[in-house]
Amino acid sequence: MLVVMEKNATDSEIRRVIETIEAQGWEAKPIPGGERTAIGILRNETPVDPGLFLNLPGVKEAIPVSKPYKLVSREMHPEDTQIPFGNDGRVVIGDGHLHVIAGPCAIESESQALKTAERVKAAGATFFRGGAFKPRTSPYSFQGLGKQGLKILEKVREETGLFIVTEAIDVESLEMVEESADIIQIGTRNMQNYPLLRRAGQSKRPVLLKRGMWATVEEFLMAAEYIISEGNGSVILCERGIRTFTKHSRNTLDLNAIPFLKRESHLPICVDPSHAAGRRYQVAPLAKAAAVMGIDALLIEVHIAPEQALSDGPQSLTPDDFTALMGDLRSMGLPLPSL
Ligand code: PEP
Numbered sequence: 541m542l543v544v545m546e547k548n549a550t551d552s553e554i555r556r557v558i559e560t561i562e563a564q565g566w567e568a569k570p571i572p573g574g575e576r577t578a579i580g581i582l583r584n585e586t587p588v589d590p591g592l593f594l595n596l597p598g599v600k601e602a603i604p605v606s607k608p609y610k611l612v613s614r615e616m617h618p619e620d621t622q623i624p625f626g627n628d629g630r631v632v633i634g635d636g637h638l639h640v641i642a643g644p645c646a647i648e649s650e651s652q653a654l655k656t657a658e659r660v661k662a663a664g665a666t667f668f669r670g671g672a673f674k675p676r677t678s679p680y681s682f683q684g685l686g687k688q689g690l691k692i693l694e695k696v697r698e699e700t701g702l703f704i705v706t707e708a709i710d711v712e713s714l715e716m717v718e719e720s721a722d723i724i725q726i727g728t729r730n731m732q733n734y735p736l737l738r739r740a741g742q743s744k745r746p747v748l749l750k751r752g753m754w755a756t757v758e759e760f761l762m763a764a765e766y767i768i769s770e771g772n773g774s775v776i777l778c779e780r781g782i783r784t785f786t787k788h789s790r791n792t793l794d795l796n797a798i799p800f801l802k803r804e805s806h807l808p809i810c811v812d813p814s815h816a817a818g819r820r821y822q823v824a825p826l827a828k829a830a831a832v833m834g835i836d837a838l839l840i841e842v843h844i845a846p847e848q849a850l851s852d853g854p855q856s857l858t859p860d861d862f863t864a865l866m867g868d869l870r871s872m873g874l875p876l877p878s879l
C-alpha cells in the first residue's frame with residue numbers, strides 16, 4: 541500500500557499517517573517527491589485496508605501495491621535513482637549518461653591492471669573493473685590475488701582517477717572490498733546469497749548486483765529488495781545473460797529484461813555483454829544493442845593480452861577492440877560522459 545498525501549499536507553499530517561502505520565506493527569517508509577510525499581507500507585503480512593488512511597487529514601489516496609517487490613518498484617519511487625561518485629558528486633550513474641565500466645575479468649598484476657586502465661580511460665571509460673576475489677566454477681582455476689588485488693585497484697584509482705568496481709564473494713571479502721572500491725559487485729552466483737545481500741545493504745558503498753544466470757526478473761528485483769531493505773538504496777541492476785539451450789553463446793543476453801526493469805524499477809540499469817557472449821566477436825554488437833535501449837552503464841571485459849588471461853580471455857576485448865567500440869558508441873550519438 542502506498543499512501544499518497546495531498547500537495548499541501550503538513551508535517552503533522554504526514555506524521556499521523558506514519559503513526560497509524562506503526563501502530564499496526566508495520567514499517568512506514570516516507571518517500572518525499574517533487575510535488576507531494578507518499579508513504580510506503582512495509583512488513584505487512586496481510587493486505588492493508590485503505591479505509592485506515594482515507595479519512596485521515598491530508599491523505600489524497602491509498603493505492604494498493606500489487607508487486608512483491610516494494611522499495612525497488614516505481615510504484616513506490618517514481619523518479620529514477622541517481623548514484624553520485626567522488627567528492628564533488630559530478631559523476632552520476634542514473635543521470636541519463638551511459639557510463640562504461642571496463643577492465644579485465646581478474647586483476648593479475650600491477651602492470652596488467654595499470655596498462656589496461658590507461659587504455660580504457662583514454663577510450664572514455666569512467667569506471668575500472670577487475671576481480672580480486674574470483675568465484676570460479678573450478679576450484680583449480682585462478683582464484684584472484686585477494687587483498688593484494690585490492691591494493692592494485694587502489695593504485696589504479698590513484699593514478700588514473702577511474703572509479704573502481706570489484707566483486708565481493710562473501711561477507712569477509714565484502715568487508716575488504718568496501719574499504720577499497722567505489723562499487724561493490726555481487727556476482728551472478730551470489731544473487732540469492734541472502735546473508736551477503738543483507739550485509740551489502742548495510743554498506744555505505746553502492747552495489748552492482750548481477751542477475752543470477754538462472755533467475756527470473758522478479759527474483760532479481762527481490763534480491764535488490766534485500767539490499768535496499770537494509771538501508772542501502774544505491775543499487776545498480778546488471779543484466780549479464782541467462783542460461784538457455786543455445787550453444788552459440790555462453791549465455792543469452794536478455795534484452796527484454798531492460799524495458800521491463802526500466803518500467804518496474806527506478807534503479808539504474810547496467811548491461812554486461814561480455815559474460816552473456818563468452819565470445820569476443822559477439823560483445824560489441826550486444827553492447828550497441830543494449831546501449832540504444834537507454835541503459836545507464838555497460839560493463840565490458842578488456843585485457844591487454846586476452847590469449848594470456850587467467851580468466852575469461854575468450855570474451856575479453858583487446859584495448860584496440862574496446863577503443864573501436866567506444867568510437868562507434870560515440871558516433872551513434874550515445875551520451876558517454878567524461879571524467
Ligand atoms: C565477472 O564480472 O567477472 C563475473 C564473474 O561475472 P558474473 O558474476 O556475471 O559471472
Ligand code: MN
Pocket residue numbers: 645646815841851852
Ligand atoms: Mn569475468
